[in-house]
Amino acid sequence: MYVAVKGGEAAIENAHKLLAEDRRGDAALPELDVAQIREQLSLGVDRVMTEGSIYDRDLAALALKQARGDQVEAIFLLRAYRTTLPRLGIAAPLDTQAMQVSRRISATFKDLPGGQLLGPTFDYTHRLLDFALLAEQEPIAAKQAGALADSMPQVVDLLNAEGLIERELPDAEDDVVGDITREPLMFPADRAVRLQSLARADEGYLLALGYSTQRGYAKSHPFVGEIRSGTVPVELDIPELGFTVDIGEIDVTECQMINQFRGSRSEPPKFTRGYGLSFGYAERKAMAMALVDRALRAEELGEDITAPAQDQEFVLYHGDNVEASGFVQHLKLPHHVDFQAELALVRKMRAEIAAAGAAPEFEEAAQ
Amino acid sequence: MTDQDYNFAFLDEQTKRMLRRAILKAVAIPGYQVPFGSREMPLPYGWGTGGMQVTAAVIGADDVLKVIDQGADDTTNAVSIRRFFKRMTGVATTEKTREATLIQTRHRVPETPLQAGQILVYQVPIPEPLRWLEPREIETRIMHALSEYGVMHVKLYEDIARHGHISTAYDYPVLVNGRYLMRCSPIPKFDTPKLHMNPALQLFGAGREKRIYALPPHTDVKPLDFEDHPFEIEHWPEPCALCGATDSFLDEVILDDKGGRMFVCSDTDYCGERREAGHRGRMSPPETLEAAE
Numbered sequence: 001m002y003v004a005v006k007g008g009e010a011a012i013e014n015a016h017k018l019l020a021e022d023r024r025g026d027a028a029l030p031e032l033d034v035a036q037i038r039e040q041l042s043l044g045v046d047r048v049m050t051e052g053s054i055y056d057r058d059l060a061a062l063a064l065k066q067a068r069g070d071q072v073e074a075i076f077l078l079r080a081y082r083t084t085l086p087r088l089g090i091a092a093p094l095d096t097q098a099m100q101v102s103r104r105i106s107a108t109f110k111d112l113p114g115g116q117l118l119g120p121t122f123d124y125t126h127r128l129l130d131f132a133l134l135a136e137q138e139p140i141a142a143k144q145a146g147a148l149a150d151s152m153p154q155v156v157d158l159l160n161a162e163g164l165i166e167r168e169l170p171d172a173e174d175d176v177v178g179d180i181t182r183e184p185l186m187f188p189a190d191r192a193v194r195l196q197s198l199a200r201a202d203e204g205y206l207l208a209l210g211y212s213t214q215r216g217y218a219k220s221h222p223f224v225g226e227i228r229s230g231t232v233p234v235e236l237d238i239p240e241l242g243f244t245v246d247i248g249e250i251d252v253t254e255c256q257m258i259n260q261f262r263g264s265r266s267e268p269p270k271f272t273r274g275y276g277l278s279f280g281y282a283e284r285k286a287m288a289m290a291l292v293d294r295a296l297r298a299e300e301l302g303e304d305i306t307a308p309a310q311d312q313e314f315v316l317y318h319g320d321n322v323e324a325s326g327f328v329q330h331l332k333l334p335h336h337v338d339f340q341a342e343l344a345l346v347r348k349m350r351a352e353i354a355a356a357g358a359a360p361e362f363e364e365a366a367q
Numbered sequence: 368m369t370d371q372d373y374n375f376a377f378l379d380e381q382t383k384r385m386l387r388r389a390i391l392k393a394v395a396i397p398g399y400q401v402p403f404g405s406r407e408m409p410l411p412y413g414w415g416t417g418g419m420q421v422t423a424a425v426i427g428a429d430d431v432l433k434v435i436d437q438g439a440d441d442t443t444n445a446v447s448i449r450r451f452f453k454r455m456t457g458v459a460t461t462e463k464t465r466e467a468t469l470i471q472t473r474h475r476v477p478e479t480p481l482q483a484g485q486i487l488v489y490q491v492p493i494p495e496p497l498r499w500l501e502p503r504e505i506e507t508r509i510m511h512a513l514s515e516y517g518v519m520h521v522k523l524y525e526d527i528a529r530h531g532h533i534s535t536a537y538d539y540p541v542l543v544n545g546r547y548l549m550r551c552s553p554i555p556k557f558d559t560p561k562l563h564m565n566p567a568l569q570l571f572g573a574g575r576e577k578r579i580y581a582l583p584p585h586t587d588v589k590p591l592d593f594e595d596h597p598f599e600i601e602h603w604p605e606p607c608a609l610c611g612a613t614d615s616f617l618d619e620v621i622l623d624d625k626g627g628r629m630f631v632c633s634d635t636d637y638c639g640e641r642r643e644a645g646h647r648g649r650m651s652p653p654e655t656l657e658a659a660e
Contacts, residue, residue: 008441009450079407084373184402184577187505313503323575326412327492333414333444336618337437337474337633341536341555343619344601349530 023068037061046251046280047071051321052078053181053200054085055250055279072202076322087182092235092244093170096254097154101230103281106155108223108258114152119229120281155226156256156273165258165271187313194296194316195289199277201319203285209309210291217307218295221260222274229253229281251280257290261301272301370454376423377455382406386424386579390570393581398543399511400494405577415448416574418471418490422452425486425570426469431459433467438475438616438633445473462636474537476558478615478637481567483584489552491573494580496540496550516548519591527596536601542589543582551588557600557616562588607632608650610641 024031038045038061048060052075060078067073103119106112118124120142159165171177171192178193185197198206213220231251235244255276263269274294276286295309308314318324374380382404389403408416426432432452436445440462448471449460461467464479471488481487497507500518510516519540526534539556543549551562552571562569562582569582582588592598606613608629615637617630629650632638642651 009446012443012446076407076411080409083407084377084379086379181406182404184404186402313505317504322407323412326414326416327575328413329411330413330492333473334437334442335474337555337616338537338553340617340619340633341557341601344603345534345536348532349534352531 023066032065034058034061034065037064043281044069044071046278046282047203047285048074048078049279050282050285051075051200051202052082054078054082072321072325076325079322083181089236089238091247092237094232094234094252096228096232096252097152099152099228099230099232099252099254101148101152101228103229103253104152104226105228106224106226108155108225109158112155112158114149117148121283152228154256156258159225159258159271163270166261166273168273185316187316188299189312189316191293191297191300194312195275195277195293197316197319198289198292198296201289201316202321202324203282203288205319205321205324206288206292207284209295209315210288212307213291213295213309218298218303218310220272220274220291220294222291222294223258224287225256225258225273227253227255227283227286229283253278253281253283253286255283255286255290257287257294259294272297373455375428375456376426376452377409378406378420378423383424386420389579390421390424390581393570393579394568394583396547397582397586398547398549398580400573400578400580402577403579405574408574410447410451412575413492414444415471415473415490417572417576417579418473418488418574419448419451419572420574421488421570421572421579422469422471423455425488426452426456426458428456428458430456430468431461431466432456433461433464433470433636434472435470435475435477435634435636436473437618438477439635441635463640464636474553474555475616475633476554476561478612478632478634479640480561481565483566485567487565487567487569489554489569489571491550491552491571491576491578494550494571494573494576494578496548511547514546516542516591519548523591523593527593533592533596533598539598540591542591544587545589548591549580549582549588555601555616556590556598559588559590559598560600562586564588603630605630606648607638607641608648610638610646610651611648612638612641612646 038057041061041064044064045057045060048063048071049055049057052060052063059081060074063074063077064071066077101117103121104114104117106116156165160167178190178196180193180196185193189197212218214222229251231249233246233249236247237244257274257276259272259274261270261272272294274290276289276293278286278289292309292315295307296312296315298305298310303310305311376383378386385404389401393399393401405417405420408419410416410419422432432449433440434445434449434452436442439445452458453460464470464477464481467485469486469488470477471490473490476487495504495507497510497519500522501507501510523533523535526532535556537555538550538553539559541549541551541559541562551559564585564587565582566584568584571580573579590598603617607615607617609631612632615632615634618633620629620631622628
């Protein structure tokens with residue numbers, strides 16, 4: 001009998017219905033609402049926003065619900081939505097110095113102006129399953145440590161005063177910053193484009209690459225100069241008005257990594273920087289991004305390019321999980337035409353060998 | 368019926384304009400890969416997003432769209448893409464190659480010869496023909512700029528030295544208009560000669576890799592080969608089991624676990640058209656099925 005290898009419309013529709021049913025799970029249990037996901041799975045929401053490249057907690061929570069908690073699928077949903085949105089304007093650079101911090105730590109100084117502030121962190125928790133969470137709990141109110149310092153200068157700026165760290169100067173006014181969502185990535189990519197690409201790159205991928213630099217593949221001797229999380233205002237330049245207008249606030253996490261640099265013929269020894277930024281509290285992502293950013297500056301700093309994390313094309317072409325997930329999973333699509341061509345070729349080659357009998361040249365090669 | 372929540376053909380007009388510019392440039396320089404600002408589409412990368420963006424950029428309200436995957440209109444991804452465009456544009460769709468003004472394809476060129484005025488859009492996974500020989504984009508762009516294609520000839524020569532013939536079964540490298548080395552998306556080499564001097568416009572879209580390239584009508588497309596090892600296409604030991612065709616690309620269908628198999632046309636429209644015209648194969652269902660067994 002002829003085996004029906006081709007699926008039609010009905011099969012697709014039924015598959016979608018099964019998916020909806022599985023997403024809902026046991027109908028005897030109450031359905032999760034988007035606000036619950038937004039509030040109680042907030043770090044998951046943060047990752048989806050960061051890699052989905054759109055700051056919208058509700059949409060990210062909706063995407064997570066629709067994707068049944070699959071982060072990469074949720075990121076894809078958000079990206080596919082984002083692509084249809086018009087671009088209204090370009091915000092002024094965020095001033096993270098003016099951040100209302102909820103967390104701020106430095107590993108390079110014991111104390112520093114503005115103080116260390118642990119904030120809501122998993123650090124120093126013991127990773128013991130908390131069985132109390134199996135039951136519903138009364139909300140817990142944390143104690144506020146009193147008023148925060150008015151000024152929290154960036155650690156890198158403190159080093160700047162001594163000239164010990166490289167300066168990061170703003171681009172020239174007429175320098176156009178690239179936009180990887182509007183133009184294709186071209187190589188060599190400048191740092192702004194690289195940072196954009198890293199900001200939306202897969203967290204697990206950056207984590208592994210960043211980790212590889214710590215284990216000797218492009219060792220850069222990193223220190224966490226500062227990590228700060230909190231709320232910053234977003235300002236938009238309105239051409240008709242001639243000044244910037246505050247259009248809202250977003251939560252971000254910023255990581256300033258400080259790295260050793262031995263100096264070169266033209267430069268005295270000093271510290272260099274790697275930079276990471278994520279939406280919300282995606283701190284692991286921001287740290288990994290900073291490590292990889294620094295590794296990718298190898299060429300600019302005259303270092304030898306020896307490791308994967310230093311290789312622009314390798315790092316930037318493979319970091320986007322929407323691209324990677326799509327291409328890996330496209331292998332599920334039928335490939336029987338190409339496979340048929342390969343099949344015909346392998347059969348032909350085997351037939352040729354068989355026809356040649358004992359295939360003397362093969363025996364010779366074996367001896 | 369068009370989806371009112373989205374612009375015609377999903378993409379906004381500015382994006383379509385950007386795509387059309389890239390397509391025009393691609394048509395002007397046959398075989399050259401034009402970088403473009405590829406957008407996320409609601410289908411995954413690797414599933415035809417490049418082809419879909421090209422289709423979205425060129426489709427008009429009076430187009431008749433055909434979508435095939437592996438030559439067939441009823442494979443799942445072809446169904447999915449056809450439904451997407453029906454929903455986003457409301458255009459008429461068809462399974463008939465002759466009736467279509469716009470055909471999006473994955474891995475095949477229809478058997479029915481294309482005509483002037485038709486557009487064939489290929490979904491391309493990896494646009495760079497030199498990629499397996501040189502992984503770096505910076506290098507391959509320089510190689511194209513200098514027409515430095517010796518490595519590909521060496522690769523083909525090594526095939527011959529090792530196996531006695533060129534062992535590339537699909538995605539066969541071609542030289543376009545005597546200038547650019549081009550990858551014809553992974554179509555089997557059976558289809559490669561159809562690209563040469565084709566009266567239809569052929570557009571290639573690679574979404575994930577962000578490249579568009581094109582073959583304007585009647586473009587010279589030459590598969591790379593050697594005088595003593597000329598390019599040749601694959602042949603099958605038997606004709607199509609359903610329509611008896613001997614001139615089409617055949618898929619192998621496994622019938623049982625004892626080595627039983629049949630060969631049928633990969634192009635379902637071509638096969639159906641031949642059967643309607645009265646052609647019969649070894650296992651033509653349903654009326655001749657019993658007789659064949």
